[in-house]
Amino acid sequence: EVQLVQSGAELKKPGESLRISCKASGYTFTAYWISWVRQMPGKGLEWLGRIDPSDSHVNYSPSFQGHVTMSEDKATSTAYLQLSSLTASDTATYYCARLVGAMRIDYWGQGTLISVSS
Amino acid sequence: DIQLTQSPSSLSASVGDTVTITCRSSQDISIYLAWFQQRPGKAPRSLIYAASTLQNGVPSKFGGSGSGTDFTLTISSLQPEDSATYFCHQYNTYPFTFGGGTTVEI
Numbered sequence: 001e002v003q004l005v006q007s008g009a010e011l012k013k014p015g016e017s018l019r020i021s022c023k024a025s026g027y028t029f030t031a032y033w034i035s036w037v038r039q040m041p042g043k044g045l046e047w048l049g050r051i052d053p054s055d056s057h058v059n060y061s062p063s064f065q066g067h068v069t070m071s072e073d074k075a076t077s078t079a080y081l082q083l084s085s086l087t088a089s090d091t092a093t094y095y096c097a098r099l100v101g102a103m104r105i106d107y108w109g110q111g112t113l114i115s116v117s118s
Numbered sequence: 119d120i121q122l123t124q125s126p127s128s129l130s131a132s133v134g135d136t137v138t139i140t141c142r143s144s145q146d147i148s149i150y151l152a153w154f155q156q157r158p159g160k161a162p163r164s165l166i167y168a169a170s171t172l173q174n175g176v177p178s179k180f181g182g183s184g185s186g187t188d189f190t191l192t193i194s195s196l197q198p199e200d201s202a203t204y205f206c207h208q209y210n211t212y213p214f215t216f217g218g219g220t221t222v223e224i
Contacts, residue, residue, distance in 0.1 A: 045205055045216040061170055061213035095161055103209045108161045
């Protein structure tokens with residue numbers, strides 16, 4: 001069974017950084033790209049970008065380039081999303097999702113709620 | 119970026135009804151459109167890809183159609199568990215984008 005299990009909710013202060021994890025199981029981690037999606041409270045879905053776990057190649061959405069960093073660890077089948085210099089506008093739920101053919105989403109993680117407040 | 123406009127933004131229906139949600143793209147995206155269901159407080163769930171192909175395990179009460187710039191999601195025999203927000207998503211052109219969502223209340 002394919003599963004993407006994300007790290008737990010976090011409360012951070014403005015200016016801090018954080019890293020969210022997405023641990024994959026039930027399939028060959030390097031065979032499928034992972035994407036990251038943001039959902040601000042009460043709002044829709046926003047595409048952050050995608051990473052190819054086979055070679056760590058990353059495509060960032062221009063809207064988020066420079067603010068997020070995607071990485072992976074093949075040894076633990078885990079993808080990561082790092083956010084730096086957090087502000088209140090980073091408060092959101094972040095989802096990882098598996099991509100088929102580097103394009104379409106088939107499986108989603110359960111989401112990680114990040115709250116940024118002083 | 120490609121804009122996806124969903125309509126209506128919300129709707130109310132009764133058990134057993136059939137509803138249709140539309141998604142219009144600002145550019146031709148061929149059939150590279152997916153639909154997701156998101157129940158309150160839950161992660162999205164993949165329903166349809168390639169405009170009309172059901173994901174494994176998704177019941178046939180969900181149906182998708184369209185190509186180019188105009189797409190529809192049809193949900194038949196509505197049940198209380200179908201109460202959710204439905205999003206369309208284009209993966210034809212980077213950066214991939216999502217529609218604003220349609221909330222279905224049963």
